[in-house]
Amino acid sequence: MHELAICQALIGQVEQITLDNNAEKVTRIVVKIGPLSGAEAPLIERAYPMAAAGTIAENSLLVLETMPIRVRCKSCLAETEASANRLLCGECGDFHTELISGDEMLLAAIEFDKAN
Amino acid sequence: MCDTCGCNITSGNAHLVTNDGKLAQTPDGKSAVFVLKSLLTENDYQAIHNREHFDKNAVLAINLMSSPGSGKTALLEATIEALGDEFSIAVIEGDLETENDADRIRAKGVPAVQISTGSACHLDAYMVHDAVHKLDLETLDIVFIENVGNLVCPASFDLGQHRNVTLLSVTEGDDKPAKYPVIFRAADVVLQTKSDLLEVLDDFNPAKAEQCLRNLASEAPMLPLSARRNIEIDAWLTWLRDEVATQAERVAKHEVTKPAIQPDGAALHLAEKGQSA
Numbered sequence: 032m033h034e035l036a037i038c039q040a041l042i043g044q045v046e047q048i049t050l051d052n053n054a055e056k057v058t059r060i061v062v063k064i065g066p067l068s069g070a071e072a073p074l075i076e077r078a079y080p081m082a083a084a085g086t087i088a089e090n091s092l093l094v095l096e097t098m099p100i101r102v103r104c105k106s107c108l109a110e111t112e113a114s115a116n117r118l119l120c121g122e123c124g125d126f127h128t129e130l131i132s133g134d135e136m137l138l139a140a141i142e143f144d145k146a147n
Numbered sequence: 148m149c150d151t152c153g154c155n156i157t158s159g160n161a162h163l164v165t166n167d168g169k170l171a172q173t174p175d176g177k178s179a180v181f182v183l184k185s186l187l188t189e190n191d192y193q194a195i196h197n198r199e200h201f202d203k204n205a206v207l208a209i210n211l212m213s214s215p216g217s218g219k220t221a222l223l224e225a226t227i228e229a230l231g232d233e234f235s236i237a238v239i240e241g242d243l244e245t246e247n248d249a250d251r252i253r254a255k256g257v258p259a260v261q262i263s264t265g266s267a268c269h270l271d272a273y274m275v276h277d278a279v280h281k282l283d284l285e286t287l288d289i290v291f292i293e294n295v296g297n298l299v300c301p302a303s304f305d306l307g308q309h310r311n312v313t314l315l316s317v318t319e320g321d322d323k324p325a326k327y328p329v330i331f332r333a334a335d336v337v338l339q340t341k342s343d344l345l346e347v348l349d350d351f352n353p354a355k356a357e358q359c360l361r362n363l364a365s366e367a368p369m370l371p372l373s374a375r376r377n378i379e380i381d382a383w384l385t386w387l388r389d390e391v392a393t394q395a396e397r398v399a400k401h402e403v404t405k406p407a408i409q410p411d412g413a414a415l416h417l418a419e420k421g422q423s424a
């Protein structure tokens with residue numbers, strides 16, 4: 032049910048942007064999602080057609096791109112790849128890191144058929 | 148908010164998107180627009196509204212999350228006993244069914260609003276909003292929100308709280324933070340509950356539990372306590388007193404705070420944007 036709410040928010044933003052661009056029909060949407068976002072990609076894929084039904088995005092293709100988990104070390108400043116339950120610096124092993132990618136849920140691109 | 152300022156674009160992911168907001172041609176000649184918008188849901192907007200209610204009344208709102216039966220209600224009972232004279236407290240109780248937890252809180256002489264979520268395994272900002280309007284916020288210092296016992300989806304719903312508290316009881320295994328990284332990463336403080344049982348549970352290693360938490364790059368304090376025997380609850384009370392005091396200072400300065408880690412990382416990325424700007 033959380034995933035349906037996400038899809039509804041997604042469709043709301045897509046509708047606005049489509050209007051702003053004088054387009055009429057959305058053919059493809061790209062969403063970038065990180066493993067630490069808390070949302071499950073398969074559930075989003077299942078909820079999407081329900082949220083899109085009856086909107087300008089009906090029958091459009093949803094493309095989910097998984098974002099890599101990356102951290103920046105506060106000690107040695109290295110930027111390295113990490114995993115969901117091991118967000119340590121890949122260079123020096125310090126746990127004082129900040130996540131620079133991997134927890135996001137972003138609308139990245141919309142493709143549409145333009146009016147005339 | 149993050150919906151419009153694009154603060155979710157960080158140096159870590161900016162290179163993955165180009166032509167921000169501008170029309171471009173795709174290889175097959177269709178027109179496309181590239182945006183980078185975080186997906187704020189209706190729930191997030193409602194949560195912002197809830198937080199305004201709390202801040203307007205100088206109330207500190209704390210969201211308690213854990214597995215079922217980790218001791219959330221017992222902790223609240225012990226906390227009310229210890230601080231009931233010092234602070235004016237109210238509790239919002241989320242459960243699938245029953246008024247049992249709210250009754251336990253009321254028995255301690257504190258107002259409690261029960262939310263029966265039915266089939267929903269988490270609280271959302273709308274349910275909390277309804278409950279907030281049943282409380283006399285003006286008279287309160289702290290509102291505790293006891294979330295539904297569940298280590299998965301409560302982490303994804305902003306309720307308008309200022310701080311997240313995640314409980315880990317010693318009966319559920321010291322590797323829980325590794326198994327449920329999203330909810331433990333969201334914690335501003337982790338409470339190791341039922342610590343009185345450590346003497347009979349030799350397979351729970353507090354050092355390992357803390358290591359699992361640090362592996363999530365969390366600097367949140369991990370405080371061992373027992374609500375049952377009232378042992379070592381002082382560190383938790385001190386943390387709480389500090390939070391009440393800093394919330395009062397923030398309200399005086401019209402500053403707003405959220406838990407350190409937001410479901411979509413917006414807060415963290417905002418801080419990062421501030422650094423580079």
Ligand SMILES: Nc1nc2c(ncn2[C@@H]2O[C@H](COP(=O)(O)OP(=O)(O)OP(=O)(O)O)[C@@H](O)[C@H]2O)c(=O)[nH]1
Pocket residue numbers: 213214215216217218219220221222248295296340341342343344372373374375376
């Ligand atoms: N030994 C011991 N038992 C505890 C402690 N805290 C809670 N318990 C027991 O654990 C059980 C569950 O405690 P609750 O406080 O109801 O747990 P909860 O997290 O509120 O449970 P839900 O709301 O159902 O998710 C009860 O039988 C409590 O008596 C503690 O510190 N020590």
Ligand SMILES: [Mg+2]
Pocket residue numbers: 219220221248293
């Ligand atoms: Mg309870």
Ligand SMILES: [Zn+2]
Pocket residue numbers: 104105106107108109120121122123124125
């Ligand atoms: Zn490092």
Ligand SMILES: [Zn+2]
Pocket residue numbers: 148149150151152153154155413417
């Ligand atoms: Zn922002």
Ligand SMILES: [Zn+2]
Pocket residue numbers: 267268269300301
């Ligand atoms: Zn849920």
Ligand SMILES: [Zn+2]
Pocket residue numbers: 196200276
């Ligand atoms: Zn309201």
